[in-house]
Amino acid sequence: AQSVTQPDIHITVSEGASLELRCNYSYGATPYLFWYVQSPGQGLQLLLKYFSGDTLVQGIKGFEAEFKRSQSSFNLRKPSVHWSDAAEYFCAVGAPHTGGGNKLTFGTGTQLKVEL
Amino acid sequence: DTAVSQTPKYLVTQMGNDKSIKCEQNLGHDTMYWYKQDSKKFLKIMFSYNNKELIINETVPNRFSPKSPDKAHLNLHINSLELGDSAVYFCASSPGRTDTQYFGPGTRLTVL
Numbered sequence: 001a002q003s004v005t006q007p008d009i010h011i012t013v014s015e016g017a018s019l020e021l022r023c024n025y026s027y028g029a030t031p032y033l034f035w036y037v038q039s040p041g042q043g044l045q046l047l048l049k050y051f052s053g054d055t056l057v058q059g060i061k062g063f064e065a066e067f068k069r070s071q072s073s074f075n076l077r078k079p080s081v082h083w084s085d086a087a088e089y090f091c092a093v094g095a096p097h098t099g100g101g102n103k104l105t106f107g108t109g110t111q112l113k114v115e116l
Numbered sequence: 117d118t119a120v121s122q123t124p125k126y127l128v129t130q131m132g133n134d135k136s137i138k139c140e141q142n143l144g145h146d147t148m149y150w151y152k153q154d155s156k157k158f159l160k161i162m163f164s165y166n167n168k169e170l171i172i173n174e175t176v177p178n179r180f181s182p183k184s185p186d187k188a189h190l191n192l193h194i195n196s197l198e199l200g201d202s203a204v205y206f207c208a209s210s211p212g213r214t215d216t217q218y219f220g221p222g223t224r225l226t227v228l
Contacts, residue, residue, distance in 0.1 A: 034216070038157075043120075043206060044219040088157060094217075100166030101147030101210055104217060106159040 002027040002093045006107035013081050014115045021076040021110050023091030032094035032102065033074040035065055038109075039087045047089075050074060061085070086114045119143050120220035122207050128226045129197055136193045137223045139207030146210075147171075148190040149217060150182060153204040165190055194225075202227045 003026045013019050025031055032051050036044040048059025055067040065076045074091060088109045094102040120141045129135055141148060149172075150162040164172035165184040179195040194201060207220040 036219075043221040044159075044208075046216055046218070049216055090159065097164070097166075097171055099169070099171030100212070101149065101164050101171060102215070102217075103161055103164070103172055104149075104151075104159075105161075109157050 002031075002095050002105045004091050004093050004105055004107035006089075006091055006110050008110045009108070010111045010113065012113040012115060015083050016080050019076075019078045019081045019085070019112070021089050021091075021112070023074045023076065023107060024072050025074060025091070025093045026072065027093050027095065031074075032096070033065075033067060034092045034094065034104070035059065035063070035074075035076050036090045036092065037087050038090065044090065047076070081112075081114055083114045083116055086112055088112070120207055120209055120218050122205075122220040122223050124223060125221065126224050126226075128228065130228055131197055131199060133197050134193070134195045135197060135225070136191055137205055137207075137225070139190045139192070139220055141188055141207075141209040141218070141220075143209055143211075143218065145218075146187060146212065148184065148187075149208040149210075150190065150192050151206040151208065151219075153206060153222070155203070159206070163190075163192075197225075197227045199227050201225060 005024045034049045035047040050067045091107045092104045096102045147166045149164045153159045163182040168184045181193045184190045204222045206222045208217040210217045
């Protein structure tokens, strides 16, 4: 069964500083990996995804993530954080289902706080 | 245009009651899902339907019954509500087996 670990429960960064959120996954085949962001009281918005190909993927809002198979990692990065980036970030691995669709397994999330 | 919508947004009810949450997607996707987010913000899949057929049914109490009247709708009915059912329930949809899931805004259920 697949699993996702986000080791950092809380992270605080200053506005303008760089950011890296860690994600490690466990999955038996080629993983489909996602980063979602959840602002307070809101739903989940997709930041970026990795299915195959280039291991460095670009997403919305200036975020990027790098897939490293040897380390089973898919860390999220942003060179300069904005105050509006404060939110909860979820890493997820998707397992295609034979009946259609795919089953997302989420990490426990990392809460990002941005200091002005 | 809202891609995945849920009603109601908030639901407050007493223990033992029965309630339903509705979900609609206008993206033309074949697959829809229900997830539960608990008080610690942990998200876990509950059910998935593909073309109105139940394909994923996680370990969820029988009091929870999903229904998909058509590809665009997936409802969640909960019988005999318990305190532990208090959570945010998210609906999502995806075009296919390996595609991105798009989430609705969530329904916050509070059982008193």
